């Protein structure tokens with residue numbers, strides 16, 4: 001069953017992890033959305049599909065305190081130095097949560113035809129039981145979670161300027177995804193602040 005009405009701040013997950021939705025956080029999300037759409041050098045993501053490297057429709061960018069190299073789905077990227085807007089958002093989210101993030105993966109979904117398939121953010125570079133803070137800007141999209149063994153699902157709509165945080169054992173036991181939706185015609189930018197431990 002999909003529960004879209006879980007109150008802010010409570011754990012969306014019934015067991016094996018912790019996902020909290022804080023709702024809209026930013027007072028001027030339009031300004032950030034515009035700046036990120038215009039200034040980030042967005043590039044198509046590349047993933048291996050049946051052994052062949054493919055470009056995704058979705059675009060990405062990768063920023064960090066240092067030139068971290070980050071490998072996922074077999075592709076390595078080198079982090080870019082923070083832009084002014086990203087540094088402001090990293091500071092804001094870090095202070096709200098009391099967590100010092102050192103990197104950020106950005107995703108651009110230009111409309112509802114683009115999504116992200118089921119995965120966990122369980123790369124070794126993030127360490128175990130990592131905290132990931134996800135800031136959403138632009139079109140509202142559904143965010144889904146599915147338990148790896150029980151297959152139980154949860155879902156929530158991520159609003160413009162809102163914050164969602166995944167903690168504890170979430171990446172070990174749950175997958176997450178952003179399903180495509182034909183009715184969404186506007187872009188969405190998502191920022192996931194992360195802590196690289198290496």
Ligand SMILES: O=C(O)CCC(=O)C(=O)O
Pocket residue numbers: 105107116121134143176178190192
């Ligand atoms: O766009 C989102 O809300 C999710 C992004 C995500 O799961 C990721 O970047 O790993």
Ligand SMILES: [Fe+2]
Pocket residue numbers: 119120121176
């Ligand atoms: Fe993810």
